[in-house]
Structure formats: structure tokens, C-alpha cells
Amino acid sequence: MTVSFLIESENVSREKGKTQPLGRRAFLATAAALPSVVSAGPEFSQKTLQVWACGGLAEALIPANRRFREKTGIEIAFTGAFAAALGKSLQGSATTDVFAGRVLALAKKLRATGKMMYFKPLCFTRYVVVTPKGNPAHISDIRDLATPGVRVILAPDASPPGGEAVTGILKKAGIVDQAMKNTVIKGSCVQRTLEDLIAGKGDASVVEFRLTRMPSFQGKVDIIPIPESLFPPGPLTFTIGVMNSAPDKTLAGHFVEFIRSAEGQRFFEAAGFIPAESEEGARLVTKLGVKDV
Amino acid sequence: MSRRAEAAVLGNEFSSKEGVLTLRRWRRIIQIASLAIIGQWSFYGIFRCPFIVPYVSCQNCPVITCHGRIFTMFWGIWLVIPLSVLIFGRAFCGWLCPGGLVTQLFGSIALLKLRTRNVLTRYLPYLKYVGLALALSVWLYFGQPREAVPIRVGSFFPSVALTFEHATPVWLVRTFVVLGFLVLGLLLANVWCRFACPAGGALEIVRKLSLFKIRKNNKCDDCDRCLQVCEMGTRPLEHNCTSCCDCLSVCPQNAIEITGLRRNW
Numbered sequence: 001m002t003v004s005f006l007i008e009s010e011n012v013s014r015e016k017g018k019t020q021p022l023g024r025r026a027f028l029a030t031a032a033a034l035p036s037v038v039s040a041g042p043e044f045s046q047k048t049l050q051v052w053a054c055g056g057l058a059e060a061l062i063p064a065n066r067r068f069r070e071k072t073g074i075e076i077a078f079t080g081a082f083a084a085a086l087g088k089s090l091q092g093s094a095t096t097d098v099f100a101g102r103v104l105a106l107a108k109k110l111r112a113t114g115k116m117m118y119f120k121p122l123c124f125t126r127y128v129v130v131t132p133k134g135n136p137a138h139i140s141d142i143r144d145l146a147t148p149g150v151r152v153i154l155a156p157d158a159s160p161p162g163g164e165a166v167t168g169i170l171k172k173a174g175i176v177d178q179a180m181k182n183t184v185i186k187g188s189c190v191q192r193t194l195e196d197l198i199a200g201k202g203d204a205s206v207v208e209f210r211l212t213r214m215p216s217f218q219g220k221v222d223i224i225p226i227p228e229s230l231f232p233p234g235p236l237t238f239t240i241g242v243m244n245s246a247p248d249k250t251l252a253g254h255f256v257e258f259i260r261s262a263e264g265q266r267f268f269e270a271a272g273f274i275p276a277e278s279e280e281g282a283r284l285v286t287k288l289g290v291k292d293v
Numbered sequence: 294m295s296r297r298a299e300a301a302v303l304g305n306e307f308s309s310k311e312g313v314l315t316l317r318r319w320r321r322i323i324q325i326a327s328l329a330i331i332g333q334w335s336f337y338g339i340f341r342c343p344f345i346v347p348y349v350s351c352q353n354c355p356v357i358t359c360h361g362r363i364f365t366m367f368w369g370i371w372l373v374i375p376l377s378v379l380i381f382g383r384a385f386c387g388w389l390c391p392g393g394l395v396t397q398l399f400g401s402i403a404l405l406k407l408r409t410r411n412v413l414t415r416y417l418p419y420l421k422y423v424g425l426a427l428a429l430s431v432w433l434y435f436g437q438p439r440e441a442v443p444i445r446v447g448s449f450f451p452s453v454a455l456t457f458e459h460a461t462p463v464w465l466v467r468t469f470v471v472l473g474f475l476v477l478g479l480l481l482a483n484v485w486c487r488f489a490c491p492a493g494g495a496l497e498i499v500r501k502l503s504l505f506k507i508r509k510n511n512k513c514d515d516c517d518r519c520l521q522v523c524e525m526g527t528r529p530l531e532h533n534c535t536s537c538c539d540c541l542s543v544c545p546q547n548a549i550e551i552t553g554l555r556r557n558w
Contacts, residue, residue: 055445058357062446080357081445085459094455157438188439189343195353216353 044251047178051255052090053100054083054238056125056161059214060271061100064264068255076255082159090115097246098255100238102161103291107239112226112290113284117249119241120260121276121290123268125161127169127231128209129224131196137203142169142226144203146178153202154179155187161235162190166206197221210272237288238273316538319389324397327389331370333393333449334361340453343443345467346432348492355443374496382503383496386486386527387535388462393486396475397524400482407481408526410517418487418532421494440464483524488535497532505553507536512548519543 053061059078065076081088083101090099091113100122101107110116124143131139137150145152156163170176186203187193190211198220212221240259246252258264265275276290277282284290337359338347344354351359351367361367377385386393400406407414431437441460444452457465474485486493508530509519519528519540527533527538529549540549 055355055443058445062357077448079452079455080445081447081452081455082442082459085442085455089455089458117386159442187436189353191353191355192350192439193436 022028037253044074044254045248047073047256048077049248049251050077050079050097050246051100052079052081052086052094052096052098053240054086054148055080056083056102056208056210057100057123057238057268057271057273060123060268060273061209062261064259064267067263067267068258071258074251074255084160088285095245096243097248097252097273098240099243100240100259100272102238103234104237104239105234107241110243112239115244117242117244117246118292119239119257120292121281121285122238122240122259123265123273123275124236124238124284124288125208125210125273126228126236127166127206127226128165128212129204129226130194130207130221131204131224132197132200132202133220133222135222135224136200139204139224142206142222142230143175145170145182145206146175146273148178148182150182150204151184151202152182153185153187153193153197153205154183155190155193156243157186157188158190158193161208165232165235169206169226169230172230172232191216192219208272213270213272233288237274237290239290241292301543316541320537323388324391324394328391328394328444329388331360331366332367334359336371336449337361339392339468339471341444341449341456343439343441343456343464344437345440345463346437349432350437355445357445358447375499376547378499378552379502380504381536382500382506383493383535384537385496385532386490386493387537390486390492392475392490393535396478396483396486399475399478400524403482405477405481407484407487407524408520408523410520414526418497420488421490422512424489424491425432425494438463446498483525485533487525487527495535500534503536504552505536506530507534507538507540507549509544510548510550512546513544514546514548516545518545519549 011063026047043239051061051065058078061078063082065078069075074227079096083103083106086094087101087106087110090096090110099107099110099116101110102125107116107119129139129145131137137144139145139150142152154166156167167176170179185193185196187196190207191214193205194207194211194217196202198217206226209223211217224246242249242252242256260277262277265277268275269278274284276285294386334348337356338361341356341359342348342354343356344350348361348367348370351361354362356362361370374385377389381388441456441464444455447455457468460468471485474489477484506529509528517528520526522539523534524537524539525533525535539553541551
């Protein structure tokens with residue numbers, strides 16, 4: 001199948017109401033104007049590409065995959081779930097062509113064990129304090145979660161990016177004990193606890209910013225930034241790589257390049273991530289040492 | 294339902310064999326249509342729902358590809374089921390439930406039909422209420438914990454395999470209990486629907502309030518012909534009657550009838 005990968009500066013269909021910070025948009029527009037990363041028309045030996053990714057990336061990858069199919073005719077068989085679980089399966093007998101995972105150490109482990117051919121930076125996440133619309137408890141800083149009487153909602157039993165990471169942030173902020181005392185709902189699923197927050201069952205929670213961009217939650221919470229110095233580095237990083245089991249590594253590589261192109265990265269920004277191919281992303285790539293082994 | 298079928302609900306025309314065949318054909322068509330519409334959601338609930346109690350937390354479930362969430366079936370179904378039970382009793386079980394269709398198909402080849410009246414078949418149906426109590430307590434008291442890794446996006450069967458691979462023992466026990474009952478249905482007909490289904494238990498509680506009922510009149514001589522044809526191994530209006538109408542034609546006394554608004558009031 002012949003494929004032309006012109007990375008256009010055309011508008012990417014995005015979900016209603018999603019906006020981009022101006023700085024990044026300008027950067028991406030500039031990047032889009034650059035010559036195409038892959039402009040050749042190579043022949044591919046398969047019509048379906050298997051992509052496994054961290055479930056948190058689903059909101060970005062679903063439209064990105066659709067766009068890739070529109071451009072190439074290649075179907076994407078996409079599986080999105082907790083990256084550590086998928087990584088565990090991949091270290092066993094499971095296979096996929098492309099893997100986009102959270103946590104740099106997982107990508108390095110897959111490289112070290114010979115499962116992954118190479119990986120590249122994909123995007124980054126960040127954490128925020130969220131309150132019900134109108135911020136009835138007047139939260140202005142994460143440390144306000146320690147104020148007696150503030151009703152905190154957390155999901156400590158959720159998968160680590162939503163559970164352990166948030167506990168780590170509270171620890172670094174020096175408020176973990178008091179915030180836990182203030183916790184009125186301790187859930188096992190971040191999305192369910194966010195629903196509780198919106199329903200007014202609590203005054204504040206700590207979640208990944210990307211959750212506030214989901215259609216179910218968009219515009220329904222107020223957002224208060226958390227200083228980056230409090231973020232645990234592990235869950236911030238997402239990488240994308242080609243697996244050694246991929247039958248057509250050229251096709252897998254083209255998909256990776258599309259996702260990392262300006263056009264592909266816009267989907268990640270729209271879903272609430274910091275694209276790796278942006279000024280902010282470039283800073284984080286250096287700071288967090290996101291390099292292939 | 295056809296105009297004739299609607300008329301029959303009040304007029305008991307289905308006491309004729311022809312009428313019952315028509316109705317049974319309609320039931321199968323409706324079951325298959327229901328399977329096409331809510332079957333995917335139904336099977337997601339068993340095999341891919343990360344929660345212990347499926348079908349009640351769809352509004353904020355992380356699994357994106359489940360039809361319960363995609364088409365907001367969650368809200369529609371939880372409106373249709375209470376309405377249907379108030380109008381037609383447990384007709385959802387007999388006419389719409391995709392799981393019910395599977396157990397009925399298994400039941401048709403089951404070794405033991407259990408269409409008798411004895412102590413076992415009299416008291417085992419009450420196990421449903423144990424299942425219902427367990428489900429309610431996990432959902433409402435224990436906060437509906439998530440016990441499997443949600444495969445947010447993915448083809449059905451590979452995702453089922455991943456769900457099983459990364460589920461907690463609690464989720465595995467819950468799922469294998471359900472599957473165990475379904476497989477047991479090849480030995481004992483409709484064992485899940487008759488003795489274990491928590492949803493069936495909930496519907497059974499309010500079934501007697503329904504407007505339309507299948508009942509025996511005073512001509513009944515307890516010959517149990519109706520019991521012999523009933524997939525649920527029961528008799529009209531007795532415990533586990535799902536208003537399937539299969540018994541309408543078999544009564545030698547013509548003692549089985551559908552009573553509607555006029556008769557009830």
C-alpha cells in the first residue's frame with residue numbers, strides 16, 4: 001500500500017470546546033510548516049497495525065488513529081489500558097507493533113529485555129487541584145487541602161498514576177496526614193471520585209489535568225495549578241516505541257512519526273497533555289531525561 | 294408487538310395453539326433484536342466490567358468502548374426495566390435479557406430440566422435474594438470497588454483475555470461464579486435465571502405489582518402441564534414466572550389466561 005505522509009498544517013478536528021494555549025499553538029504551527037517528516041510513499045506489508053497504549057492516552061489516540069487511517073488506509077487495532085499491566089503482558093508472551101506507555105522506566109525495561117526496538121518521547125502529564133464549579137470552599141493552593149473542614153476526595157486505591165502519585169504530591173507538599181484526615185471519599189477509580197466531586201460531595205481533589213478535558217468533566221470543575229516541584233517524576237512521562245515483534249517495522253515507525261508530528265501532537269494537547277514536540281515538552285524531555293537507552 | 298398480539302393481551306386469544314406459536318416466534322425475534330441492541334453491553338458486564346457489580350456504574354466507567362457508555366444505554370435500560378416490571382412483570386427476563394436468551398438456549402439441551410415441584414425447586418429460587426443482597430452490599434455499602442484493570446479500548450476477545458490476566462482474585466471469583474452457573478445450565482436448565490440472578494431477584498420482588506399478569510383461573514386442576522413446558526420450571530404467577538407465555542396453549546382445562554387492566558381492577 002502506498003502512503004503519502006504529508007504533515008499538513010490543516011485544521012485537525014478536535015472535540016468541541018477544547019482550546020490550546022497560544023504559545024504551544026504557535027510552536028506547533030511553526031513545526032507544521034517544516035518539511036514533512038515522512039514524505040515518501042513506502043510499501044507496507046500489512047493493512048492493520050496493532051497499537052497498545054496507556055489507557056490515559058485513549059482520548060488523544062482515538063482521534064489520532066482515525067486521522068492516521070484517513071491518511072494511509074491503515075487500520076489501527078488499538079488497545080488502551082493501565083500501562084504497567086500492558087507492560088507486564090508484553091514482558092510475557094503478548095505482542096504488539098507499537099507501544100505507547102507511561103513511565104520512562106517501563107520503556108527502558110522493554111528496551112533492556114529486547115522487546116522494544118526503540119522509543120521516543122510522546123507527551124507529558126501534569127497534576128492539578130480541582131474543585132466543584134464556583135470553588136465553594138475557596139481553595140487557592142494545594143496546601144488548603146489540609147485546612148480543617150475542607151472535604152477532600154481522593155482515589156488512593158486507583159492505579160498508581162491516580163493513587164500513589166497523588167499521595168506522593170501530598171507528601172511532598174507536607175500535608176498528607178491532614179489531607180487524609182480531611183478525606184471524605186476514598187475511591188478506587190479516579191473518574192468515579194471526580195464524579196463525586198462534581199456532585200458536590202467534596203470540596204477538592206487532585207487529578208491529572210487531562211481528566212478535566214474529558215467530555216464528561218469538561219467545564220464542570222475549577223482548576224488550580226500545582227507547582228511542578230511537587231510532581232513525582234515517574235508518571236509524568238509518556239513514550240512511544242516500535243516493538244521488535246512488529247512484522248512491519250517500517251509501518252510501525254511511520255505511525256510513531258505521525259503521532260510525534262505536529263499534526264499528531266495536536267491531539268495530545270487537545271486531550272490535556274503537554275506534547276513532547278513543543279517548547280514545554282522539550283524542556284521536560286531534558287529535565288526528565290527522556291532518552292532511549 | 295403486532296396488533297393481534299396487543300388485542301390478545303386483553304382478550305386471551307393466545308389460548309389457541311396458533312396464537313401461542315405466533316407469540317413464541319415474536320418472543321424469539323424480540324430476544325434476538327434485544328441481543329443485537331444490548332447484547333454487547335450485557336457481555337461487557339460479565340467479561341470486561343472492572344467493577345464487581347456490573348451495569349450500575351456505567352456513567353463514569355473508564356471502559357470507553359462499552360455500549361452501556363457509548364450509547365448511554367445505562368440510563369435507558371434503568372428506565373425501561375422498572376417500567377417493564379410494573380407493566381408486564383418479569384417480562385424483561387423472558388423477552389429481553391440477552392443473558393436469559395443464552396441460558397434458555399443452554400436449557401433447551403440441558404440434561405435435567407427440573408420441571409417438577411419438590412423441596413429443592415421450591416426453595417432454591419430464594420438463592421436469588423442472597424445474590425441480590427450481596428450485589429447491593431458491594432455496590433452501596435462497600436463502594437463498588439474496581440477489581441480489574443479496565444481495558445479502556447480494545448477488540449472484545451483480546452481485551453477479555455487481558456482483563457482476566459490482570460484482574461484481582463475477587464473479580465475472578467465473581468466472574469467464575471457467574472460463568473459457573475451459566476455452564477451449570479447445561480446440566481440443570483436455566484439454573485442462573487431461576488436460582489442465582491440478582492437482577493431477577495430484584496424484579497421478582499416487584500413483579501406482583503404488575504398491571505398485566507399470566508395467571509391460572511379456578512378451572513386449574515394442578516395437572517402441571519404448564520410446569521412441563523416452562524423454561525423457568527414454574528407455573529403462572531408463581532415464583533419465577535417471567536410472563537414468557539409458553540404455557541398458554543398447554544392447559545387441558547384452558548385455565549391459563551392473561552389478565553390485563555380490566556381483570557386487575
